[in-house]
Amino acid sequence: MLTNLRQLCYISLLTITVxxxxxAENPADNSKVLTIQHWQTNNNANVYFVNLPELPxxxxxxxxxxxxxxxxxxxxxxxLTNTMIGxxxxxxxxxxxxxxxxxxxxxxxxxxHRDSATIHLRSLTKPELLQPALKTFTTVVAEPSFDSxxxxxxxxxxxxxxxxxxxxxxxxxDNLFFNAVYNGYPYAHPTIxxxxxxxxxxxxxxxxxxxxxxxxxxxTIVIVGDVTHIQAEQIANQITKKxxxxxxxxxxxxxxxxxKQKIIHGDxxxxxxxxxxxxxxxSRNNKDYFPLYVGNYILGGGVLVxxxxxxxxxxxxxxxxxxxxxxxxxxxxxxxxSLQTRTNVTNQAISLxxxxxxxxxxxxPSATELTAAKQNIIGGFPLLLDSNEAxxxxxxxxxxxxxxxxxxxxxxxxxNNVSIDDIKNAFNQYxxxxxxxxxxxxxxxxxxEKPKKSS
Amino acid sequence: xxxxxVTFFALLLLNNTSFADDSKVYNYKLNNDLQLIVKVDQRAPxxxxxxxxxxxxxxxxxxxxxISHVLExxxxxxxxxxxxxxxIKVIAENGGQQNAMTTQxxxxxxxxxxxxxxxxxxxxxxxxxxxxxxxxxxxxSELKVVQEERKMRIDNDPLMATYEQFNAAAYFDNxxxxxxxxxxxxxxxxxxxxxxxxxxxxxxxxxxxxxVVGNVDPEEVHKLADRYFGVIKPKSxxxxxxxxxxxxxxxxxxxxxxxxxxxxxxMGFNAPSVASAPNSYEPYALDVLSTILGGTNSSRLQKDLVxxxxxxxxxxxYYTLYARLPTLFQxxxxxxxxxxxEQLKTAILKEIDNLKTKPISKEELTKIKTQVIANRxxxxxxxxxxxxxxxxxxxxxxxxxxxxxxxQQVEKLTSExxxxxxxxxxxxxxxxxxxxxxxSLVENQSQKNTPAPALGISxxx
Numbered sequence: 001m002l003t004n005l006r007q008l009c010y011i012s013l014l015t016i017t018v019x020x021x022x023x024a025e026n027p028a029d030n031s032k033v034l035t036i037q038h039w040q041t042n043n044n045a046n047v048y049f050v051n052l053p054e055l056p057x058x059x060x061x062x063x064x065x066x067x068x069x070x071x072x073x074x075x076x077x078x079x080l081t082n083t084m085i086g087x088x089x090x091x092x093x094x095x096x097x098x099x100x101x102x103x104x105x106x107x108x109x110x111x112x113h114r115d116s117a118t119i120h121l122r123s124l125t126k127p128e129l130l131q132p133a134l135k136t137f138t139t140v141v142a143e144p145s146f147d148s149x150x151x152x153x154x155x156x157x158x159x160x161x162x163x164x165x166x167x168x169x170x171x172x173x174d175n176l177f178f179n180a181v182y183n184g185y186p187y188a189h190p191t192i193x194x195x196x197x198x199x200x201x202x203x204x205x206x207x208x209x210x211x212x213x214x215x216x217x218x219x220t221i222v223i224v225g226d227v228t229h230i231q232a233e234q235i236a237n238q239i240t241k242k243x244x245x246x247x248x249x250x251x252x253x254x255x256x257x258x259x260k261q262k263i264i265h266g267d268x269x270x271x272x273x274x275x276x277x278x279x280x281x282x283s284r285n286n287k288d289y290f291p292l293y294v295g296n297y298i299l300g301g302g303v304l305v306x307x308x309x310x311x312x313x314x315x316x317x318x319x320x321x322x323x324x325x326x327x328x329x330x331x332x333x334x335x336x337x338s339l340q341t342r343t344n345v346t347n348q349a350i351s352l353x354x355x356x357x358x359x360x361x362x363x364x365p366s367a368t369e370l371t372a373a374k375q376n377i378i379g380g381f382p383l384l385l386d387s388n389e390a391x392x393x394x395x396x397x398x399x400x401x402x403x404x405x406x407x408x409x410x411x412x413x414x415x416n417n418v419s420i421d422d423i424k425n426a427f428n429q430y431x432x433x434x435x436x437x438x439x440x441x442x443x444x445x446x447x448x449e450k451p452k453k454s455s
Numbered sequence: 456x457x458x459x460x461v462t463f464f465a466l467l468l469l470n471n472t473s474f475a476d477d478s479k480v481y482n483y484k485l486n487n488d489l490q491l492i493v494k495v496d497q498r499a500p501x502x503x504x505x506x507x508x509x510x511x512x513x514x515x516x517x518x519x520x521x522i523s524h525v526l527e528x529x530x531x532x533x534x535x536x537x538x539x540x541x542x543i544k545v546i547a548e549n550g551g552q553q554n555a556m557t558t559q560x561x562x563x564x565x566x567x568x569x570x571x572x573x574x575x576x577x578x579x580x581x582x583x584x585x586x587x588x589x590x591x592x593x594x595x596s597e598l599k600v601v602q603e604e605r606k607m608r609i610d611n612d613p614l615m616a617t618y619e620q621f622n623a624a625a626y627f628d629n630x631x632x633x634x635x636x637x638x639x640x641x642x643x644x645x646x647x648x649x650x651x652x653x654x655x656x657x658x659x660x661x662x663x664x665x666x667v668v669g670n671v672d673p674e675e676v677h678k679l680a681d682r683y684f685g686v687i688k689p690k691s692x693x694x695x696x697x698x699x700x701x702x703x704x705x706x707x708x709x710x711x712x713x714x715x716x717x718x719x720x721x722m723g724f725n726a727p728s729v730a731s732a733p734n735s736y737e738p739y740a741l742d743v744l745s746t747i748l749g750g751t752n753s754s755r756l757q758k759d760l761v762x763x764x765x766x767x768x769x770x771x772x773y774y775t776l777y778a779r780l781p782t783l784f785q786x787x788x789x790x791x792x793x794x795x796x797e798q799l800k801t802a803i804l805k806e807i808d809n810l811k812t813k814p815i816s817k818e819e820l821t822k823i824k825t826q827v828i829a830n831r832x833x834x835x836x837x838x839x840x841x842x843x844x845x846x847x848x849x850x851x852x853x854x855x856x857x858x859x860x861x862x863q864q865v866e867k868l869t870s871e872x873x874x875x876x877x878x879x880x881x882x883x884x885x886x887x888x889x890x891x892x893x894x895s896l897v898e899n900q901s902q903k904n905t906p907a908p909a910l911g912i913s914x915x916x
Binding site for chain 2 (some may be wrong): 094104122257267316317
């Protein structure tokens with residue numbers, strides 16, 4: 001929750017906030033990029049393993065289809081359940097768990113999103129360190145106890161984290177945007193929940209949620225690092241041994257989208273206005289993923305080089321940062337443009353962005369822009385696999401969204417095959433400036449200065 | 456007792472198998488005194504190329520604060536040979552990622568590229584080190600960008616805005632008091648001539664360290680650096696003023712009133728850094744002390760105040776070992792609901808008193824020694840972290856072998872030494888406290904006809 005003090009010491013040219021997955025490699029090189037091994041445990045957990053022998057480190061992600069989309073009306077339930085993992089378990093108090101991991105210098109952390117809830121362990125692979133770390137990890141994953149003292153504390157910390165979001169204009173804007181795009185759909189509310197719903201949660205709610213969702217059939221395990229296939233199998237079996245097989249979770253329905261145009265303002269006493277503009281986009285398995293990814297790089301995704309960056313920041317000096325992205329999820333995620341600007345130029349910025357998006361839809365990218373985008377994405381491929389941590393994240397993406405195991409091998413071709421027409425067609429299908437939600441958070445503008453609907 | 460035995464065993468084991476990576480660091484000095492450090496990491500076909508200028512906000516006089524950071528932005532505005540955004544475009548089209556960062560002690564630019572593209576990075580960096588264009592038009596627009604950045608990072612974030620006030624109070628006699636982003640007044644008055652002069656003064660080879668990490672041949676990198684940077688003439692640098700620790704004769708309390716929903720408590724004790732306390736065990740003892748107090752999940756403040764007494768929602772402890780000037784031993788904490796910032800401060804001070812009276816256990820020390828060794832291995836997973844560590848050492852004139860020294864220093868530390876630095880520096884007469892007193896987020900409430908919902912969110916369809 002606390003801003004890491006370390007961050008207070010840096011100011012950079014650009015905060016890079018979006019980390020869209022993209023991989024490609026020199027098209028001339030047809031060798032396999034990464035050998036990903038995949039199998040299932042006896043209780044139906046899917047395991048993905050990559051052997052990386054260079055450093056004596058192992059990373060394990062245990063991922064459940066148990067994000068806030070499964071909260072039902074108890075907003076914050078999935079997040080609080082996930083946060084409680086590692087805070088108490090059978091015969092282990094929160095203090096003992098912390099001691100156990102610190103004694104063997106293992107890193108343990110949890111995170112919840114709209115689709116997923118993840119538990120992560122990083123340890124050195126020396127058996128004398130790894131075995132105790134795994135023993136504690138297995139206990140906290142498979143036998144959490146949700147004891148009342150830890151529960152009360154974690155709930156209070158969560159309520160404070162909600163207050164922190166409520167004093168952070170970028171978070172307020174994001175939450176308003178999702179709420180307007182998804183209007184009642186399970187992606188509409190913030191993962192952390194809201195004060196009223198979180199206050200009402202009980203340890204019994206968490207236990208029931210845990211029993212339903214933290215089961216073998218709903219589990220993906222990703223292991224990367226300096227262990228053999230046999231060791232990886234043993235580790236996966238150890239982690240899942242006490243988990244019931246359970247049932248795979250039913251897929252969410254497809255979200256529907258109503259807004260033709262919706263303008264929403266949140267009052268906030270800030271010296272800038274925070275803007276979010278966008279609409280319903282695509283799911284992770286959409287066939288137009290590649291044209292939209294490459295197209296968005298050109299429009300607003302390319303760091304320091306996109307059209308929006310050049311027009312809104314470099315030419316007009318209206319913002320420190322502006323970017324656009326598709327956020328594909330299990331179901332349709334949003335497309336959005338995000339920026340903050342001086343309050344008195346809010347309308348100028350919104351109009352400029354609309355004009356840029358419209359122009360991109362009308363004409364598509366130029367051949368030069370397309371070539372430059374492909375060169376960046378394909379040429380930059382090795383950078384996205386330059387550490388165990390990066391590889392863990394890429395494999396987790398493949399594993400959780402059920403992408404083919406050859407995804408990385410074919411990625412360069414998929415990027416290379418994108419044409420100007422592909423981009424134009426895909427953008428015209430999914431992006432429409434006259435069908436957007438526009439959120440502004442900042443001081444209220446006089447009525448003649450307010451954003452207007454396009455005609 | 457089982458836990459401590461496991462740890463003790465772990466430590467022995469790590470010491471015996473400690474990962475030898477130091478041999479892969481190569482140090483060079485060009486004829487113009489430019490320093491080049493190469494660290495080989497062959498895991499991926501990539502290279503990280505960083506250029507560190509030894510100048511940052513702590514070099515800036517009042518009236519020109521923020522100038523290092525504005526110059527950092529201007530460095531992306533082109534040269535006669537590579538005008539406008541050519542630099543940015545060329546790196547992007549070659550599959551590279553790049554960015555830059557300004558801190559108190561340095562300004563750093565980096566590119567990460569496929570490992571055969573290093574010459575491109577050197578060619579472009581050497582050019583903008585000498586030939587920056589400084590157009591009036593770019594300056595006018597970029598200054599606005601920087602001002603927007605300041606608003607976003609600091610003015611609109613109550614935690615950061617409070618920290619800025621706290622920081623200025625705690626460093627009352629040393630230039631770390633300057634915000635890296637600069638004071639808003641100073642930013643408004645910076646001129647293009649100021650920037651040109653700053654650039655001409657500090658962006659010279661004898662004030663520069665180049666760091667290359669990745670799958671490269673160090674000798675080739677050396678030749679390449681010589682070719683692109685070796686021809687640049689060195690210049691004499693201004694003498695840099697020295698600063699010493701203030702006497703512990705004051706307790707300072709500041710209160711900041713800003714719209715917010717959560718209070719925050721910052722506590723800072725003035726303390727030496729490695730650079731300002733050479734050949735002393737003290738900075739190492741302070742570093743270990745910060746870990747024992749709040750550096751890990753099993754640390755004392757996490758265990759006692761966050762988990763057991765539940766007086767804090769969260770606590771972080773931070774001490775900058777590798778800084779050019781005397782630094783701070785800092786604590787940031789969010790009081791739990793029902794606890795005031797003052798009460799939390801009292802509780803933290805009590806924990807600090809405990810440190811001085813009850814000896815630090817063998818288990819605590821052993822645990823930390825294990826973590827020191829493990830963290831060195833974890834660090835090797837990231838070429839950015841390796842580059843960052845090497846650079847942070849370089850700006851305080853230390854080489855990578857300091858990592859061995861650090862490990863040895865920590866090995867040697869006794870609990871008495873750690874208690875001694877706690878007694879010497881973590882005292883009330885050496886303490887600055889900053890507290891955020893949250894004010895209402897809703898403005899002009901009386902003017903609204905209907906009661907505003909939380910944050911006055913209105914919907915217009």
